[in-house]
Amino acid sequence: MSDTEALRAAADEFLVRYGGDRFDRLFATASGTIVTDDTGREILDFTSGQMCATIGHNHPAIIEAMAEAGRTAIHMFSGMIPQPVARLGQKLAREWMPAPLSKSLIVNTGAESNEAALRIAKLVTGGYEVLALGGSWHGVTGGAAAVSFASDRRGYGPPVPGVHAIPEPNAYRPAFAGATPEASALAGLAYGLAQYDMASRGAPAAIIVEPVISAGGVLVPPKAYFEALRQAADERGMLLIFDEAQTAFGRIGARTAAEHFGVTPDIMSVSKTLGGGLPVAATVTSSAIEAKVHARGFTFYTSHVADPLPALAGLAVLETIRSERLIERASEQGAYLRAQLEALQQRHEAIGDVRGLGLLLGVELVQDRHTKAPDHALGARTTARCLELGLSMNIRRRPERGAVWRIAPPLTVSRAEIDRAIAILDQALTECAATKD
């Protein structure tokens, strides 16, 4: 048995299988838009790792941030605030967050940043009821999983009580027949709110929303939907939480989705796109809310809260986005990629819809454009063929969420890499449609 085969066997024998996509090969390196597998084959990474490598894999700025942490400090007692953490809080408030969001809690993962947001909302309001959108994904830890509906919920016992799901907007499949996408989105919200008001025990706390419902099928709500959410939260004394794990820091062609939609939440959680591949996340709120929860004894004391290494990575990512004009690039390259995908849609009947913002795009595969029945079989075959041809993309696996590719390369992706990916997609769709059974 070769070393490569032996390691693959070790992965099978010694690792817990944790769901999602699993490949029969192992992986060795990642640089820019390219990952290589254990045979040395190069693959275009159009998922940016797990949506984190927005500045490209192993960017020199990240390597330097790691080296600087090595020269200064990697980790400290959680009560000691390292200098880079103060710098990151300041930079987020002064350059990236909409006013009045100016106070950051620096943690590690997306789920954690949402746990903190929910805890803050509960402490401020004294309530515990949370509204979340169908199809949403906020993480796998207790509180975050309770408000997630695109993840596996069965078999883990009762979730945190007080969560109410409201219908997610879906412009491709409006829930209210005959309505425009915007009217359907607003009608779904009004319906969901009426159900919640009926069921409420009088303890409202928060509404949590991904500005682009990503794992749920890359659904983009209209601006009016966010305005209505803001109003719904205010009327009920709830805090509005935006989970900007995927949308903050350039991916959608804006600093944040709050800026893009012109609606400011009370709390914003940011994570994946802040760390350039290292685990750093933040829960950001106003100084008024921070003062209130501090007075009530707010605690979120973890082993790695406010650690210097991830904070240095966050600073490096934010500086790189600025110096390489990656927000503008996301808009330009996103428009180019979208135009190429729309051109593919002209040639391939199976592409029912192309949607998204900036470089966060969704492509939905259907058996028939009139019935819009999802084509999961074609999705699975084509995704596998793309990988063989050198393109990694992510497809929704849950049958009820449609067969949707999430296409989100690093913001540093080149035109040549986009052209190559489109050629692979074209070939894979052509071959797989031809062998349809």
Ligand SMILES: Cc1ncc(COP(=O)(O)O)c(C=O)c1O
């Ligand atoms: C919108 C959103 N929020 C939160 C999370 C959870 O982040 P993490 O996996 O870092 O805990 C994810 C992860 O996919 C996500 O997409």
